[in-house]
Amino acid sequence: MTLGTLKTILVLAPHPDDAELGCGGTIARLIEEGVRVYTATFSLCEDSLPPGWPHGVREVEARKAIRELPLPQDDLLIYRYPVRRLAAFRQEILDDLVRLNTELSPDMVLLPSTDDLHQDHSTVAIEGFRAFKGTSIYAYEMPWNNMAFRTSAFVAIGEAHLERKICALSHYETQRDRPYMCEEFTRGQARTRGVQIGVPYAEAFDVIRTVYR
Numbered sequence: 309m310t311l312g313t314l315k316t317i318l319v320l321a322p323h324p325d326d327a328e329l330g331c332g333g334t335i336a337r338l339i340e341e342g343v344r345v346y347t348a349t350f351s352l353c354e355d356s357l358p359p360g361w362p363h364g365v366r367e368v369e370a371r372k373a374i375r376e377l378p379l380p381q382d383d384l385l386i387y388r389y390p391v392r393r394l395a396a397f398r399q400e401i402l403d404d405l406v407r408l409n410t411e412l413s414p415d416m417v418l419l420p421s422t423d424d425l426h427q428d429h430s431t432v433a434i435e436g437f438r439a440f441k442g443t444s445i446y447a448y449e450m451p452w453n454n455m456a457f458r459t460s461a462f463v464a465i466g467e468a469h470l471e472r473k474i475c476a477l478s479h480y481e482t483q484r485d486r487p488y489m490c491e492e493f494t495r496g497q498a499r500t501r502g503v504q505i506g507v508p509y510a511e512a513f514d515v516i517r518t519v520y521r
Contacts, residue, residue, distance in 0.1 A: 313415075314338070314343050314415045314416055315343065315344060315415055316343070316344045316345075316346070316412055316413065316414045316415055317338060317343055317344070317345050317346070317414055317415060317416045317417070317418065318345075318346045318347075318348065318408060318412055318414040318416075318417050318418070318440075319331065319335065319345065319346070319347045319348070319417075319418045319419070320348050320350075320405075320417060320418070320419040320420070320432050320433075320436050321347055321348065321349045321350070321432075322349075322350050322351060322394060322420065322426070322428040322429050322431070322432045323349065323350070323351055323352075323353050323366075323391065323428065324349055324352060324353065324366045324367070324369060324370040324373075324480065325369075325370070325373070325477065325480045325483060325489075326349075326420065326429070326450070327347045327349070327418075328373055328377075328473060328476045328477050328480075329450060329477065329488065330418070330420070330448030330449060330450055330511075331418050331448040331463075331511055331513075332377065332472070332473030332476055332477065333463070333465035333469040333470050333472070333473045333498060333509065333511050334418070334448075334463045334465060334469075334511050335347075335377050335379065336377045336465070336468075336469040336472040336473060337463065337465050337466070337469045339377055339378065339379065340469070344383070345377075345379060345383065346383045346384075346385060346408075346412055346414070347374065347379060347383065347384050347385065348385040348386075348387065348404075348405075348408060349370060349384065349385070349386050349387065350387045350389050350394060350401060350404075350428070350432060351387070351388070351389045351390065351391045351394065351428065352364075352366045352367050352370075352386065352388060352391075353366050353391040354366070354390075354391070355390060355391050355392075356391050356392070357482060358482055358485075361482050365482060366482065367386065369479050369480050369481065369482065370384065370386075371384065372479040373476040373477070373479040373480060374476065376472050376475040376476040376479070377472050377473075377476055378472075385408070387401075387404060389401065391428065392427060392428060393428075394427070394428040394431040394432065395427055395428075395431045398431060398435060401431065401432065401435050402435045402438055402439055405435055405436060405438075405439030405440070406439050408439070409439050409440055409443070414440070414443060415443070415444065416443065416444040416445070416446065417436060417440045417443055417444070417445045417446075418445075418446050418447075418448050418513070419432060419433050419436040419445065419446075419447060419448070420432055420433045420447060420448065420450065420453075421433060421447040421448070421449070421450070421454055421457055421514055422434060422437075422447070423454050423455045423456045423457060424450060424453045424454055424455075425453045425454075425455060426453050429450070429453060433447065437516065441517070442519060443517070443519055444517060444518045444519045445516040445517045446461060446513040446514065446515055446516065447513060447514040447516055448511070448513055449497075449511070449512050449513065449514075450488075451488075451497070452487075452488050457512075457514060458514045458515075459501070459504070459512040459513075459514070460513070460514055460515045461512070461513040461514070461515045462501060462504065462505045462510045462511070462512050462513070463510060463511050463513070464502070464505065464507040464509070464510050465498065465509045465510060465511060466508070466509065467508070467509070469509075470494070470495065470498050470509050473494060473498075474491050474494055474495075477489055477494065495509075498510065498511065
């Protein structure tokens with residue numbers, strides 16, 4: 309399977325910024341190449357906002373960020389489960405995912421790794437495996453959370469795709485103190501993965517399942 313054969317991709321993001329962090333450059337490349345990309349975000353993290361930030365700010369940030377990729381606003385799907393408690397809503401999340409599978413019929417799903425330490429990330433990964441077991445599934449990389457990560461697939465991205473990712477992440481002002489939110493880290497990670505396959509920049513994925521139809 310090549311990117312050129314894909315028509316619809318669904319990215320599962322437990323929280324705002326996860327899709328951009330894990331595969332923002334790939335999303336930018338896919339959109340540039342005419343692939344329809346949907347992003348489903350499962351929590352707006354209202355209960356974990358830094359002091360002083362208003363209710364609703366994470367959605368505002370997310371909508372500004374996706375414009376940089378550029379992902380259409382209608383293709384950002386937002387669910388409002390409580391942050392750090394997604395495991396308590398496994399069945400509801402699975403039901404949402406099954407509906408998305410029926411409605412969107414994606415060619416590929418990008419989601420967190422099951423080796424991700426964050427409880428919300430692992431919940432979305434496991435329920436995603438269940439809902440999309442008949443679909444190609446790749447896990448995206450978040451090294452600050454991954455206990456282990458098998459780099460079994462790479463997507464080459466260009467400077468323009470990387471710039472779109474960096475610009476998207478810059479809109480998450482509530483998260484600016486996170487060490488992985490800086491441009492230096494984003495470029496370094498993309499450069500490292502690029503060196504592995506002989507290109508300037510890339511993003512890495514763990515191939516969970518590949519389905520040809």
